[in-house]
Amino acid sequence: MQAVTSVFSYIIDMGASVMMPIIFTILGLVMGSKFGEALRAGMTFGVGFIGLNAVISIMSTTITPVAQALVDNLGFKLTSIDIGWAAGSAIAWSTEAVPFVFLAVIITNIIMIALGWTKTMDVDIWNYWHVLFSASAILLVCKGTALAWVFAIGQAVVMMGIIFVIADWTQADCVEVFGLEGISLPHIQSMCNCIVTYPLDKVIGMIPGLKDIHWTSEGIVEKLGLLGEPIMMGFIIGGFLSALSQFTAPEVNVGTAIQQILIVGMNIAAVLVLIPRMISLLMEGLMPISEQTQVFLEKRFPGRELYIGLDAAVATGHPFVISLGLLAIPIILVLAIVLPWNTVLPLADLAALPFYVICAVLPNKGNLFRGLIETIIMCIIYLTFSTYAATVMTSLAGAANLQVPEGAAQITSIALGAQWITWFPFMLAKMVCL
Amino acid sequence: MKTILVACGTAIATSTVVAKKVERLCEQNNIEVKTVQCKAADAASRANEILPDLVIGTCDLPGNFPCETLNGRAFLTGIKLKECIDELLEVLKN
Numbered sequence: 001m002q003a004v005t006s007v008f009s010y011i012i013d014m015g016a017s018v019m020m021p022i023i024f025t026i027l028g029l030v031m032g033s034k035f036g037e038a039l040r041a042g043m044t045f046g047v048g049f050i051g052l053n054a055v056i057s058i059m060s061t062t063i064t065p066v067a068q069a070l071v072d073n074l075g076f077k078l079t080s081i082d083i084g085w086a087a088g089s090a091i092a093w094s095t096e097a098v099p100f101v102f103l104a105v106i107i108t109n110i111i112m113i114a115l116g117w118t119k120t121m122d123v124d125i126w127n128y129w130h131v132l133f134s135a136s137a138i139l140l141v142c143k144g145t146a147l148a149w150v151f152a153i154g155q156a157v158v159m160m161g162i163i164f165v166i167a168d169w170t171q172a173d174c175v176e177v178f179g180l181e182g183i184s185l186p187h188i189q190s191m192c193n194c195i196v197t198y199p200l201d202k203v204i205g206m207i208p209g210l211k212d213i214h215w216t217s218e219g220i221v222e223k224l225g226l227l228g229e230p231i232m233m234g235f236i237i238g239g240f241l242s243a244l245s246q247f248t249a250p251e252v253n254v255g256t257a258i259q260q261i262l263i264v265g266m267n268i269a270a271v272l273v274l275i276p277r278m279i280s281l282l283m284e285g286l287m288p289i290s291e292q293t294q295v296f297l298e299k300r301f302p303g304r305e306l307y308i309g310l311d312a313a314v315a316t317g318h319p320f321v322i323s324l325g326l327l328a329i330p331i332i333l334v335l336a337i338v339l340p341w342n343t344v345l346p347l348a349d350l351a352a353l354p355f356y357v358i359c360a361v362l363p364n365k366g367n368l369f370r371g372l373i374e375t376i377i378m379c380i381i382y383l384t385f386s387t388y389a390a391t392v393m394t395s396l397a398g399a400a401n402l403q404v405p406e407g408a409a410q411i412t413s414i415a416l417g418a419q420w421i422t423w424f425p426f427m428l429a430k431m432v433c434l
Numbered sequence: 435m436k437t438i439l440v441a442c443g444t445a446i447a448t449s450t451v452v453a454k455k456v457e458r459l460c461e462q463n464n465i466e467v468k469t470v471q472c473k474a475a476d477a478a479s480r481a482n483e484i485l486p487d488l489v490i491g492t493c494d495l496p497g498n499f500p501c502e503t504l505n506g507r508a509f510l511t512g513i514k515l516k517e518c519i520d521e522l523l524e525v526l527k528n
Contacts, residue, residue, distance in 0.1 A: 123511070123512075182511065183511060276444065279446050280450045283446070283450045284454055287454060294512060298512065308510075310448070310507075310510050310511065311510075313442045314448065314492050314507060315443075316444070316474060317442070317475070317492075317493030317495055322496070354443060
């Protein structure tokens with residue numbers, strides 16, 4: 001046992017960029033890939049991770065002095081920087097929980113299909129990261145005890161079980177609104193929110209005066225399109241924060257201030273453009289495993305009428321979703337400032353908001369009025385839980401050897417708030433284990 | 435050299451999967467391709483900018499396109515993949 005533990009810690013000590021290629025090569029072989037293919041894929045993942053680290057360190061060195069100045073000069077409270085879902089997924093796919101949670105989720109899916117509890121066959125391996133993240137968070141906070149492992153794997157099973165059922169329930173609406181025939185969306189960060197929006201929609205439907213209001217989202221994409229571009233958003237928000245931090249200082253040199261504004265703006269724009277490029281490499285590294293899993297699952301259930309569970313990305317091209325996603329940008333920014341308990345500075349995930357408003361399109365079939373009300377309620381929930389997630393996200397990033405901002409700033413992402421249901425088992429685990 | 439624009443929600447996740455599969459497929463069929471990824475919302479404007487030979491989307495693509503478009507969902511689900519591949523190769527060989 002001693003020997004096994006020391007082999008494990010020897011590997012873990014080398015960090016995610018070495019550990020994950022080894023884990024993915026082995027996992028690839030287990031799922032039936034060829035050795036060369038599995039190794040190359042594993043190494044591609046490692047390369048993506050190293051690239052991501054470089055990009056996040058650009059962000060940290062850029063944002064740390066700005067955040068510090070904002071706190072010093074203004075008592076600015078939005079110190080948890082939203083660095084986007086991508087960093088969360090990279091961290092989630094880079095911890096020792098990966099092989100165990102991965103297998104637990106697949107087994108859960110197989111058993112649930114076999115027992116007829118779900119019709120969703122989840123081939124979207126990538127988004128297992130939602131429960132991988134919460135598993136890693138539990139293991140980190142509860143220090144990897146046996147009980148922590150029980151919670152980490154248990155919550156993955158329960159949360160994925162819940163999302164398979166939600167995917168089944170919402171499938172008919174996915175066909176009607178998005179035309180996704182034979183496809184369901186077992187994507188926690190997008191679809192768990194339906195637990196809130198469906199009942200909410202029922203309530204709005206009962207209120208006289210409100211129930212008959214029907215707005216459409218025509219023309220919004222053309223008017224607001226540029227706002228959703230990461231490169232523009234990064235430059236504007238980065239530049240604005242830099243300006244705010246400098247012009248509130250006791251002495252200002254306008255010349256250097258303008259230089260700084262442009263430098264910070266460009267750096268944040270670069271980060272928002274480059275993070276996704278790195279994530280593409282991580283995805284490429286996961287592809288052999290995800291393909292083999294699909295083959296493996298399909299062999300298990302020939303001839304059964306099942307829904308193929310996909311990434312909610314397949315719904316994000318719909319005009320309803322794009323429009324509401326754009327309108328959600330000002331909504332969440334205003335809420336971030338207004339909500340007294342919020343510390344999240346929305347940034348990178350502003351570009352991912354279409355994912356988090358799918359739940360506000362489905363129940364009302366694209367009625368923009370109801371969609372907006374539901375989006376406001378959901379954004380409050382997202383910000384609340386992203387705020388809660390900031391501390392553990394910052395420590396997890398540190399544990400994965402990513403360069404995190406120092407001093408006043410923490411990192412988080414709206415995505416982590418959007419998987420709010422997974423934070424309940426986390427709280428429970430913390431209560432029981434500590 | 436053929437250019438294919440692949441679009442999905444964020445230009446990160448599903449479009450990477452489809453782009454890699456299309457690249458592999460074309461290699462097997464001796465077709466030289468370059469894939470470019472973009473967001474579904476920007477697909478139409480990008481397509482008019484770079485004038486690709488084909489646009490593949492993993493979701494519905496809003497707007498007007500200067501070339502043929504193909505729904506690439508089959509690359510994710512595996513359902514009717516054969517038909518989808520045939521259609522893809524036919525467009526590229528012309």
